Amino acid sequence: MKNILQEKLSQNQSTYNQAELAWCLENIGHWDPDIRDNLVYLSFCKMLDQESLSVEQFQLLGYWCREKHTLFAQLDKHGEATLKRSFTALLQVLLLWADAREGSIYKGQLDDQSRVYLLQSALDYLQVEKDDTAFHSEYGWVHAFAHGADLLAEAVVHPDFSMENFQQVLEILEYLFKNRSRRFLGDEELRLAAVVTRPILSGKVKIEPVLGWLEQLNLPLESDLDYDRRLSFRLFALTIYVDLDQAQKLDQSAKATLYKWIAL
Numbered sequence: 001m002k003n004i005l006q007e008k009l010s011q012n013q014s015t016y017n018q019a020e021l022a023w024c025l026e027n028i029g030h031w032d033p034d035i036r037d038n039l040v041y042l043s044f045c046k047m048l049d050q051e052s053l054s055v056e057q058f059q060l061l062g063y064w065c066r067e068k069h070t071l072f073a074q075l076d077k078h079g080e081a082t083l084k085r086s087f088t089a090l091l092q093v094l095l096l097w098a099d100a101r102e103g104s105i106y107k108g109q110l111d112d113q114s115r116v117y118l119l120q121s122a123l124d125y126l127q128v129e130k131d132d133t134a135f136h137s138e139y140g141w142v143h144a145f146a147h148g149a150d151l152l153a154e155a156v157v158h159p160d161f162s163m164e165n166f167q168q169v170l171e172i173l174e175y176l177f178k179n180r181s182r183r184f185l186g187d188e189e190l191r192l193a194a195v196v197t198r199p200i201l202s203g204k205v206k207i208e209p210v211l212g213w214l215e216q217l218n219l220p221l222e223s224d225l226d227y228d229r230r231l232s233f234r235l236f237a238l239t240i241y242v243d244l245d246q247a248q249k250l251d252q253s254a255k256a257t258l259y260k261w262i263a264l
Contacts, residue, residue: 005043014052021057025064028091029084033140036087044091048098051105058106062095062114071121075128082131086144089125089151092118096154115160122155126172134186149191156199166205169195170213183228193239201247211257237261
């Protein structure tokens with residue numbers, strides 16, 4: 001099966017049968033990065049980008065995520081269990097992206113239950129994941145928090161995500177930074193910043209709720225751990241500043257609000 005899938009990656013146009021799709025699902029988050037990253041994940045990317053699946057197969061992927069609940073499987077275990085959760089998050093990113101993509105045969109094709117599940121699970125996952133392993137000497141990139149951030153960012157810009165929930169998104173981000181037991185190890189702050197910048201850059205949300213949140217936010221500076229958390233938040237705020245400033249989305253007041261968190 002590996003040889004068949006590898007060959008399909010090298011082809012311009014391919015279709016995938018049920019056995020091939022099932023093998024990819026069975027091996028999502030495989031411990032071997034060559035299989036996990038370079039075969040399974042890239043195969044999912046090709047399937048959805050090049051529309052190599054039927055609409056029914058696309059819907060099956062959404063149903064699989066909802067029924068298997070793999071994003072939340074074995075939360076008390078790390079290592080290979082985390083890999084399964086982390087790379088399920090990336091599959092869910094792809095599904096939400098394809099479901100919202102203009103001109104795609106998959107646009108709007110997730111069934112309502114699956115779409116609701118994917119959007120809600122994006123809000124829930126970062127609040128329950130505990131394994132913050134970034135790079136592992138045996139497994140390669142685990143990066144559950146980065147992939148969870150990717151999922152949350154994709155959910156927020158999805159047309160069916162209600163912006164009434166955006167305040168909850170900011171509360172999730174606040175929870176993450178206030179409850180860190182150490183600094184992030186793999187620049188996860190950059191991915192978390194996209195949860196804020198992507199909806200602003202897309203025009204889905206205005207910057208004012210973010211500025212209001214930053215103005216009332218309180219991160220103490222009393223212990224060594226507080227400084228670690230503050231340094232992590234500093235990189236998060238700096239990334240937001242740079243991305244929005246490059247897009248000319250910051251006035252002087254917004255710059256001042258962000259700068260308070262950038263300057264220690």
